[in-house]
Amino acid sequence: MVAVAAREIADGELVFVGMRLPVLAFAVARSTHAPSALGLYEVGLLRAEPAEGFLGTMGDPPNVAGALWATRLSNVMALLAQGLVDLGFIGGAEVDRFGNVNTSCIGDFRQPRVKLPGSGGGADIAILSRRWVTLMSHEKRRLVERVAYVTSPGHGDGTPGWRARSGLPGGGPSAIVTTLGVLRFPPEGGEAFLASVHPGHTAEEVRAETGWDLKVAPDLAETVPPSDAELAQIRRYDPDGFWTRRGPA
Amino acid sequence: MPKVMSMREAVERFVADGMAVALSCSLEPLVPFAAGHEIIRQGRRDLELVAPISDSLFDQLIGAGCVRRVTAAWAGNVSEGLGHNYRRAAEKGEPLPLEIHDHSNFSISLALWAAAWGSPYIPTRTLLGSDILRSNPNLAVTDGLVRVPAVKPDLAILHVQRADAAGRAHAWGPLGIAEESALAAERVILSCEELVAAEVILSDPNRVLVAESKVVAVVPESGGAHPAPVQGYWRRDHRSMREYAERSRSREGFLGWLREQVLEVPDRAAYLRRVAGLDELRVRRHRLSAPADYGAE
Numbered sequence: 001m002v003a004v005a006a007r008e009i010a011d012g013e014l015v016f017v018g019m020r021l022p023v024l025a026f027a028v029a030r031s032t033h034a035p036s037a038l039g040l041y042e043v044g045l046l047r048a049e050p051a052e053g054f055l056g057t058m059g060d061p062p063n064v065a066g067a068l069w070a071t072r073l074s075n076v077m078a079l080l081a082q083g084l085v086d087l088g089f090i091g092g093a094e095v096d097r098f099g100n101v102n103t104s105c106i107g108d109f110r111q112p113r114v115k116l117p118g119s120g121g122g123a124d125i126a127i128l129s130r131r132w133v134t135l136m137s138h139e140k141r142r143l144v145e146r147v148a149y150v151t152s153p154g155h156g157d158g159t160p161g162w163r164a165r166s167g168l169p170g171g172g173p174s175a176i177v178t179t180l181g182v183l184r185f186p187p188e189g190g191e192a193f194l195a196s197v198h199p200g201h202t203a204e205e206v207r208a209e210t211g212w213d214l215k216v217a218p219d220l221a222e223t224v225p226p227s228d229a230e231l232a233q234i235r236r237y238d239p240d241g242f243w244t245r246r247g248p249a
Numbered sequence: 250m251p252k253v254m255s256m257r258e259a260v261e262r263f264v265a266d267g268m269a270v271a272l273s274c275s276l277e278p279l280v281p282f283a284a285g286h287e288i289i290r291q292g293r294r295d296l297e298l299v300a301p302i303s304d305s306l307f308d309q310l311i312g313a314g315c316v317r318r319v320t321a322a323w324a325g326n327v328s329e330g331l332g333h334n335y336r337r338a339a340e341k342g343e344p345l346p347l348e349i350h351d352h353s354n355f356s357i358s359l360a361l362w363a364a365a366w367g368s369p370y371i372p373t374r375t376l377l378g379s380d381i382l383r384s385n386p387n388l389a390v391t392d393g394l395v396r397v398p399a400v401k402p403d404l405a406i407l408h409v410q411r412a413d414a415a416g417r418a419h420a421w422g423p424l425g426i427a428e429e430s431a432l433a434a435e436r437v438i439l440s441c442e443e444l445v446a447a448e449v450i451l452s453d454p455n456r457v458l459v460a461e462s463k464v465v466a467v468v469p470e471s472g473g474a475h476p477a478p479v480q481g482y483w484r485r486d487h488r489s490m491r492e493y494a495e496r497s498r499s500r501e502g503f504l505g506w507l508r509e510q511v512l513e514v515p516d517r518a519a520y521l522r523r524v525a526g527l528d529e530l531r532v533r534r535h536r537l538s539a540p541a542d543y544g545a546e
Contacts, residue, residue: 019327042354043276044423056328056487057304059277061478064422065536072424073276073301074362077355081375104351105339109384115339117325117332120302123353123379153378167377167393 001135002028002234002244003226004198005089005177008133009034013086014079016040016125020243021135022089023055027237032229040085042121044071054239077121080128083169088125088132090152094142095134097191097212099154099173101126102147109149119151126152131174138178144211155189163189180206182223183214196221252467253414256517259438259466260287263404267295269320271361271405271430272310273303277327278422278480280304281408281440283473283517289313290511299361299402301354301426304477305493308332311347312503313511318348320400322357328487329494334503343500351381356388356397358426363399365432370396405434408474409458410481412441416464417450417457422480424458431459440470442482453541472521475530484530 005025009015011034017026026039027050039047041058046069051062064070079085092101093116103122107113125132136142154173156162163172176183176192180201183192193215194206199222207214226234238244254262264270270288273280285306288296295317298307302323310316311324312334325332338347352360359371372394382388382395389396407427409420418439420427431437437459444467450457476486476493497503514520521527 041423043278043425056485056490057277059275059423059425059478060485061278061422061480061532064278064480067423070421070423072428073354073426074358074429077358077375080355081373104380104384109380112339115336117302117330117335118321118323118351119353119379119381120323121354123381124355124375127375127377127379128355149384150378150380156378163378167374169374 001177001179003230004182004223005133005135006032006230008175008177009037009087012036014038014040014084016042016080016085016088016129017058018089018091018122018125019058019120020091022091023058024234024237024243025089026050028230028233031233038068040076040079042073042076044073044076045069050237054237054242077124080124083128083130085129086131088129090122090125090132090134092122092134092136092152094144094147095136095176096144096147098156098158099134099176099185099192100147100150100156101134101152101154102149104149104151106148122152126154127168127170129170131171134173134176136176136178138180138206138209140209140211143178143209155185158190160188160190180209191215193217194220196223198223199225251414252416252464253444254466254468256283256287256440256468256470259468260284260291263436263438263465264288264293266293268403269297269299269401271299271402271434273300273306274405274407274427274430275420275423275425276302277304277485278474278478279408279420279427280306280474280477281406282306282475282477283470284406284438284440285310286511286520288315289507299357299400299430301357302327305332305490308334308497311335311338312344312497313507314344316347318350320350320352320357322352322354326490326494328490333494333497337500350387351385353381356395357400358429359397360400361426361429361433363397364401365429368399370398372396400433402430402434404436404438405430406438406440407431407458408440408479410441410479411443411445411449412439412467413445413447413450414467415447416461416467417447418459418464419450419453419456420458421456428458431463434463436465437463438466438468439464440468440473442471442479444469455541470517473517475521475524481535482532484532486524486530489524
């Protein structure tokens with residue numbers, strides 16, 4: 001999943017790096033196919049070279065040493081608000097067929113069954129970055145018809161042009177990278193479809209693990225497995241498997 | 250009025266029941282855990298906590314029964330995930346019901362800048378399309394823009410690398426929303442790794458965090474952010490964050506942790522003596538910046 005997420009980063013892009021797996025994905029991209037990508041961290045950092053070794057949070061001292069810019073959160077958000085961030089990453093508890101992400105609560109927000117930590121910068125990235133990618137463990141309870149609470153809006157109600165009509169400046173989600181495959185969206189927004197399945201899995205299996213009637217691309221591909229170079233970088237930046245032990249690389 | 254004092258005195262004098270307190274405003278680094286623990290020991294109640302994300306400090310204060318409302322973008326345990334006390338309070342009202350005013354990181358920053366600038370609100374496009382607009386009763390959409398009303402804390406508590414006796418602080422590394430929370434708050438309490446001479450601070454006035462007139466207390470408190478990191482001083486104690494996450498999974502487990510790590514500990518020095526492997530967390534390889542020349546003639 002990390003290697004596939006890393007490939008979403010094009011060389012030269014300004015990437016809003018979220019917590020957890022995206023920190024690794026940025027490090028892998030930068031060390032392989034995107035050597036001139038730059039990473040923005042909402043804590044108030046801009047980096048080129050990934051920090052050496054393990055990061056428990058983006059504010060850990062190794063991520064600050066060697067930074068290109070150490071500043072305040074509102075300065076990072078200024079770049080985001082001006083549409084200068086090419087790509088953001090958003091994790092979450094659940095995502096729906098239109099790419100809306102919930103990181104706030106399961107059940108009614110007034111009386112939640114499970115209270116989740118909340119937006120952090122997720123809503124800001126979802127609304128303001130040029131495009132963004134969600135990383136998600138592929139389970140039926142996580143890929144749902146409609147999320148209970150839209151923390152980070154994707155393509156809203158799925159009607160064409162929903163984002164522009166609703167005043168959201170950024171382009172919205174371009175992909176959902178999961179443990180089983182990659183879902184993508186039509187250029188005009190709307191509903192996610194299965195674009196590729198990871199080796200060892202089938203479209204039927206992915207559809208069975210998805211909470212809506214998932215459409216499959218006519219030219220469905222098999223995901224290119226992680227290369228030796230990508231795997232080596234994942235091991236370099238997550239030596240003990242702290243972030244990657246819960247799912248395949 | 251001398252500003253240098255112990256954490257006990259600073260909390261006694263400047264933290265009152267019912268206050269809105271900005272804490273943990275640099276996101277993951279520089280979290281004022283020592284101040285939070287003293288607030289718990291002194292039994293403050295009905296606080297409103299304000300921050301973008303709080304690493305586990307908000308969770309601890311909530312579990313200890315100090316909190317009435319959380320105004321924040323994220324509350325949990327950054328490397329471990331969910332905040333178990335936050336969950337119990339929001340889901341079951343345990344130990345007390347909790348009012349939650351949701352924000353994003355950007356919108357809480359704007360709310361504090363609005364207060365800092367004396368503006369009633371700041372309009373923005375962020376939060377458009379998000380249910381945060383439904384669950385936070387203070388946010389509204391007018392003319393296609395979100396109005397983020399000012400959030401004005403009574404107090405901001407910030408941990409910094411060094412400060413002088415007059416309350417001038419140097420903090421470095423990423424600052425999160427530390428500056429706007431200090432400017433917005435009525436008063437500021439600083440805790441610092443080192444209390445230094447005024448000449449040290451004034452040699453680099455660009456690095457001063459906030460006007461000294463805001464600062465009412467300076468608490469020399471080395472290790473006051475543990476288990477959070479402090480650039481140049483301390484690495485993050487991931488093991489301690491994990492242990493807290495595991496022990497706070499149940500209410501009973503949390504109460505045991507609270508007794509052992511907070512209630513039965515008289516002060517920060519005693520707390521630090523209980524931290525396993527504390528010395529390994531000290532930053533050893535220093536990277537000093539080049540001095541800036543403030544020469545005038």
